[in-house]
Amino acid sequence: MDVIDFDLSAAEFWALPMAEREEAFRKLRALDRPAFFEEMEISFAPRGPGYHALVRHADILEASRRPDLFCSGDGGATNIPDMPAEFTEYFGSMINMDDPRHARLRRIVSRAFTPRMIKRFEADVDAAAARIVDELVAKGPGCDFVTEVAARLPLKIICDMMGIPEEHYRYVFDRSNIILGGFDPEYTDLDNVAANLLNAGLELQQLVQDLAAHRAEHPGDDLITALTTANLDGEQLTLQELGSFFILLVVAGNETTRNAISHGLLLLTRNPGQRALLLDDLGGRLPGAVEEIVRLAAPVNFMRRKVTRDCEMNGNPYRAGEKVVLFYWAANRDEAVFADPHRFDITRSPNPHVGFGGPGPHFCLGAHLARREITVMFRELLTRLPGIESGRPDRLHSSFINGIKHMECAF
Structure with missing residues (x-):
């Protein structure tokens, strides 16, 4: 029997080397419950x-499918x-809501994220990626x-949308x-985490609300204009909802x-055989590579739910x-699902x-856009700099985001 001699709630756990974290979650998946x-x-x-701690793929799928039993809105989903x-x-947008409030907000904003709408930005994504690689080469x-x-790339596309x-851009980047x-x-x-969070939220909300007020007098072809004028069966976003x-x-x-x-560059650097396979048929194999990058990167480590009734x-x-915490990163390494x-x-x-959340009402609204951006970025990089490699990653000390703060590259 594996001994659970670690604490997922300890900040020190999330500073451990990745191999030690992987072994810890393997032990958790091996438990009876x-x-x-x-x-x-x-x-x-x-x-x-x-x-x-829900660490098995099957548990996360089931909890995601049953928002009536495992809710997001009672205390928030993005924190334990x-x-x-x-x-x-500031942080109470629809990811921290349940129906009917969640359904109302998603109904309004989802029209901006349909495949048809995302297609409008394809040329912008392509041009932005090309410019970024131009400047990298320079x-x-x-x-x-x-x-x-x-x-x-994602910062520019979100801000442009x-x-x-x-x-x-830099103002938004620093506060995020x-x-x-x-x-x-x-x-x-x-020593001042709460104040820092609230100030960053206030500043981002104020930025978008000021722009919304300007768009009311000077409408443009952008998402702020669309969301502040959207009227779906008499429903519109309030300024507070827009900011959140x-x-x-x-x-x-x-x-x-x-x-x-x-993480994608890091994975390709550490797996030269897979890089060679990808370069052999970049167009044909890139979609599969993107899915595998998202699986292993699992950028969001977890979401939280609260049990609504005995079940x-x-x-x-x-x-x-x-409370149950859905550890997506662990589920993406479940031996029962992935050989x-x-x-x-x-x-x-x-x-x-x-990697984009489990099935159900909270599946990532921007998954299609994210896939597009990752695909375009690696197509541009690997076409022009096929030998680009990462250095050692400087990882973010966070339990919520599986992040890399800094990482040199060579080419």
Whole structure:
């Protein structure tokens, strides 16, 4: 029997080498039932009753399909503690809601993320990726791949979609780093985490609300105009909802795609045989490579749910009010679903990963756009710089985001 001698709630756990984390989650998957952990004590939220760690693929699929039993809105999905009310003003978009509020918001904003709408931005994605690689070549090897390449494409596309002027890109980038910086001292003052989070949220919300007010008088062909004038069966976004949705977009649509691209270069560098296979048929094998990158990167480590009533799932009982944490990163390495799960295999098929979340109402709204951006970025990189390699990654110290902060590249 494996001994569980680690604590998923400890900040120190998320600073361990990746191999040690992988072994810890393997031990958890081998248990008869999900392990239970006490919650971390933080200064700005009450300490909760603890949580069940869902690490098996089957458990995450089932909990995702049953929002009536495992809800997102009671205390929030993006954090394990129940967050104070003031946080929901900035971080309370639809990812932290249940129906009918969730359905209403998703119904309004989803029209901006249909395949037909995303197709409008295809040329912009292609042009942005080409420009980024142009500038990478001009700067030469040794630069930071994360900040110079991986972060720039999704940031530009999200800001362009919303109608955020280019002079605000860095402002948005810095504040999204604070929001998802976890317990990393590079991005946040560990003695003032709550204040830093709230200030970053306030500043991003104020930015988009100011632009919305301008668009009311000077409408444009952008998402801010569309969302502030959208009227679906008499429903419109309030300014507060627009601000919270923008924060969700920049932290979810920017950070996660940035990290998938960063992890992708790292995986191709560490697996030269798979790189050679991909280069042999870039057009044919790139879609499969993107799915495998997302599976192993799993940029979002977890989401939280709360049990709405006593129930049983996959043979294990849960009581009303208990918390469960869906560890997507662990589920994407489940031996029961993925053969040789730690191996990077761009031909893996089927590949039912949960890198964009599980099935159900909270499946990632921007998955189609994220796939497009990752595909275009690697097509551009590997066509023009087929030998590009990553250096050693400097990983983000966070339990929520499987992030890479900095990583040199050579070509």
